[in-house]
Amino acid sequence: MDPLSEVLSLLKPRSYVSSGFDAGGDWAVRFSEMDAVIKCYAVISGGCWLVVEGETAPVRLTAGDCFVLPSGRPFRLASDLAAPPTDAKAIFPPINAGGVVTHNGGGGLFLVGSRFTISGGPTGLLLKMLPPIVHIRKEAEQTALRWSVERMRQELRDGQPGGFLIAQHLAHMMLVQALRLHLSHGLPEQPGWFAALADKQICAAMTAMHQDPAYRWTLQGLAGRAGMSRSSFAQKFREKAGETPMEYLTRWRMLLAADRLKNGSDPVSVISTSLGYESESAFSTAFKRIMGCSPRQYGRQGKSSGPVRQRAERQTSQLTRLVG
Structure with missing residues (x-):
């Protein structure tokens, strides 16, 4: 196997929840720190801000963007950086629910995402091999990633038999494709x-x-x-x-x-x-x-x-x- 495949295999990521988020109006959601967790999201429509604890600059996300957070640090998504945040636990259902969550009537932003538990060890060393933030902007070479994202959106919205399992496999594809695209850009900011x-x-x-x-x-x-x-x-x-x-x-x-x-x-x-x-x-x-x-x-x-x-x-x- 190649190095990326081997490291991800040792991490043994298991997608334990995939869901959609449909937000409208002015909003902000704060997500708590989670150990041994990788999060992967894709923006389907609209836009928002991403603020990750420990990173100085907020990241603007627009339709077609994908981002991965391997560090497990607390982060915030917001339509406006000045909006007071609501804790994610008050908005999202239990982790095994899946589906689409609507906030403030929806219509302004729609994203899909997954959380991966890491069952391999030692997680500390393995996760530090990945960047703290992977931000993939909408580009022409994202064809495979966009296909996975669109299929996940359909599975989460339609609720067809077998949809949960399909969403899990699509989530793994999204994660690997996002990391591969990040590598193809070839310009990591820090040694590692x-x-x-x-x-x-x-x-x-x-x-x-x-x-x-x-x-x-x-x-x-x-x-x-x-x-x-x-x-x-x-x-x-x-x-x-x-x-x-x-x-x-x-x-x-x-x-x-x-x-x-x-x-x-x-x-x-x-x-x-x-x-x-x-x-x-x-x-x-x-x-x-x-x-x-x-x-x-x-x-x-x-x-x-x-x-x-x-x-x-x-x-x-x-x-x-x-x-x-």
Whole structure:
């Protein structure tokens, strides 16, 4: 798989609600912080403002725009930035309801969206690999995304048998298509994983690491995959990704190990060998440095939301420099 597909697969996003929002008049809705959640929305008609906590500038959304919020931060949607916000819980029904919510009579804005729970781990490191805001403006190359959005609008409005399941699959398509379009623009503002993927040379090296994480990669070998000299590659990789190629490779190996420890039954010795480590002790040292606990501790807690795994995810979030 390619790096984007692999990271999304490790996150294991599951759409637990898709709904439409039809608002009219002057309005503002405040959405609370939600851990381990990705939100994806598309504006069908009208327009509004998006304000995300921690981001300095509000974003103007118009018909045809799509946006993804992987950070789980609180945010606000509003027809007017001066309008007093209403808490979303007072407007939207329980999370399993779906359908279309009408606010203030509707007619001014219509958007569709989905919320994805993240069941993969460690969520802290994985979510930080995605940008805090992905804003896709209406453009000609959005044909596939617009098709998914329009189909979701129809399913939510019509309420036909099987519509809930169809909406879930369409939501996953919207998410991947939006992230793919964001990558195709190739101009992430900050160093990080997305900035690295947007660069064809660096992406080629990252793809090689993802396709064969157990291989004994060297800086020279990765530079060859990128079609660059060793020194130029090392400098460019750090500038784009925010860390060295070997640091990225180690971090990716630990993410793969964490997923297998949580969801599989392989012993640590098998996992370490399959990821290119000659000794279990070397693997365990690297795992503890990245994850904040030993592989066996993580594995024991991995199938629950125990304190060891929660602490590991907090430490991983602090350690990571992939803030793209």
